[in-house]
């Protein structure tokens with residue numbers, strides 16, 4: 001598959017993860033990520049958002065790309081090579097340098113007992129990025145590209161800095177290895193709303209000025225719309241709609257994307273326990289469901305949705321995994337109407 005090297009920086013092909021869950025006395029398998037396909041262009045940097053409610057498989061995809069979780073099936077090509085098959089040494093010396101993670105909780109990245117700059121020196125040293133006498137200048141440059149300086153950061157402990165500053169420092173640390181791709185899993189969800197845009201703007205600047213691509217995982221569609229070039233919307237392990245962000249979010253076609261767009265994004269920590277329990281039950285039910293996983297919540301459910309898994313249909317510049325866009329199921333005329341935004345509203349199946 002070496003032709004991928006020229007076309008794509010990253011190509012995820014039929015990526016699948018199966019977990020076991022205990023239900024009473026029995027153990028069931030469920031597919032947390034089900035044959036996910038997407039790519040990042042090689043010829044121009046881009047921001048790809050993976051969106052979807054909690055429990056849709058976003059983190060599992062990120063962890064598989066980063067090598068923190070083994071795929072059950074499928075492949076991950078980076079610069080044309082399947083990185084699920086490279087050895088540890090190459091992973092460390094090549095892949096981990098080029099593909100850097102950014103995590104949700106910046107304070108979990110750094111120990112409260114260590115000065116934050118020690119992490120920057122450690123990374124610069126481990127990857128032997130510059131000669132000893134150039135290290136300070138090199139770290140200062142990385143901090144400048146996130147709007148900070150070594151002078152501001154030197155000798156500070158994490159609790160002396162704001163969440164936004166600490167997240168910037170974790171991004172600066174990632175930049176020290178000169179990566180081509182950042183995999184950022186909910187990087188702003190623990191920050192105040194006022195700071196979110198500054199991190200998202202930073203990703204856009206890194207793309208423009210340093211040619212860094214970003215996989216930006218979020219359930220916040222507003223920042224995704226603002227920053228991303230393309231979006232993949234996930235539901236219970238499936239990518240249900242994917243395409244240019246203006247098309248998908250300005251005119252969503254999958255009923256789930258529509259509902260996601262209309263609902264106010266909710267932060268997990270605020271959820272009450274009962275609510276969380278109900279959601280967990282729904283999550284398990286939906287993951288194990290035959291047919292379309294959205295059928296019980298969808299306002300447009302048809303009989304076929306209860307029994308059969310839809311394909312990914314190519315319509316209006318994107319792919320949609322929904323029978324409303326299958327000419328064989330509903331006819332060409334109906335597909336055209338649905339693309340125009342007329343979704344038949346039917347009582348949801350229970």
Ligand SMILES: Nc1ncnc2c1ncn2[C@@H]1O[C@H](COP(=O)(O)OP(=O)(O)O)[C@@H](O)[C@H]1O
Pocket residue numbers: 019020032052053054055056057058059060061283
């Ligand atoms: N290590 C694991 N073992 C079993 N189930 C897991 C594990 N990690 C995640 N899951 C389950 O996989 C599903 C997808 O989880 P996750 O990828 O964290 O979703 P998201 O990041 O979209 O919230 C959830 O139902 C979650 O409970």
Ligand SMILES: [Mg+2]
Pocket residue numbers: 058059060186
């Ligand atoms: Mg997650």
